[in-house]
Amino acid sequence: MNRTDDFILEIDKRYSELSGSSCCLSCGNALQYARPKDGEVCVDIGSGRGNDVLKMAIEVGEKGFAYGIDISHGMLEKARKSARKLGLNNVEFRNATLEDFGLSDSCADLVISNCTINHAKNKENVWKEIHRVLKKGGRFVVSDIFATEKVPDEYANDPAAVAECWAGAVTKDQYMKTLQDRGFIDIQILEESTPYPKGKIEVASFTVIGWKKLCCCGCN
Numbered sequence: 001m002n003r004t005d006d007f008i009l010e011i012d013k014r015y016s017e018l019s020g021s022s023c024c025l026s027c028g029n030a031l032q033y034a035r036p037k038d039g040e041v042c043v044d045i046g047s048g049r050g051n052d053v054l055k056m057a058i059e060v061g062e063k064g065f066a067y068g069i070d071i072s073h074g075m076l077e078k079a080r081k082s083a084r085k086l087g088l089n090n091v092e093f094r095n096a097t098l099e100d101f102g103l104s105d106s107c108a109d110l111v112i113s114n115c116t117i118n119h120a121k122n123k124e125n126v127w128k129e130i131h132r133v134l135k136k137g138g139r140f141v142v143s144d145i146f147a148t149e150k151v152p153d154e155y156a157n158d159p160a161a162v163a164e165c166w167a168g169a170v171t172k173d174q175y176m177k178t179l180q181d182r183g184f185i186d187i188q189i190l191e192e193s194t195p196y197p198k199g200k201i202e203v204a205s206f207t208v209i210g211w212k213k214l215c216c217c218g219c220n
Ligand SMILES: C[S@@+](CC[C@H](N)C(=O)[O-])C[C@H]1O[C@@H](n2cnc3c(N)ncnc32)[C@H](O)[C@@H]1O
Pocket: 011, 012, 015, 024, 025, 026, 027, 045, 046, 047, 048, 049, 069, 070, 071, 072, 075, 096, 097, 098, 099, 113, 114, 115, 116, 119, 120, 165
């Protein structure tokens, strides 16, 4: 087993346990700002119990589609059950990671995420994957946490602390640099909390929007 497996196993364990609870696992209003439109293809990465995916499926209608991406078996089971209950045919919950959604290139109009990307070991690869699946001119709206200071390695390398949704956080500067390096444009912070303690560090929550360029060449 390699280190990445350790992290994934810990996340599956923690979130499968939480799938039966109703505690809030979000840290912002990504979906509210994203405003999915009729006919759009939407993806929620780290979709958890699936509530945002189901709302997007209803908002985009029969000509649109909503995908949920998660690796927690408990969360996926809960989300699929809710989709069946609602009788929705334009929704799919996939057992996939933040670094490989298993979706085709340029298939999505919108990618959202809420309080999830902080868990990823390689955040550059997550943003690369978001960029890959977005159509030209497509947008992301992501709520997440950032750390007010660099997280010490002893916590950042601890799978249990990362699964608890704090030790994987990076600083705001590092977060924004990753988005800019990936080539997203018109990046804006839509909301931001005041700092608060979480685990052994101080974090803040924010919601960020950005677009994949609408150019014809040289911008993949
Ligand atoms: C804090 S919960 C947020 C759930 C949901 N977005 C919400 O707002 O209620 C984080 C979710 O991300 C999922 N997750 C964390 N790391 C992941 C990874 N590497 N690949 C796929 N899903 C992951 C977890 O299983 C969990 O369901």
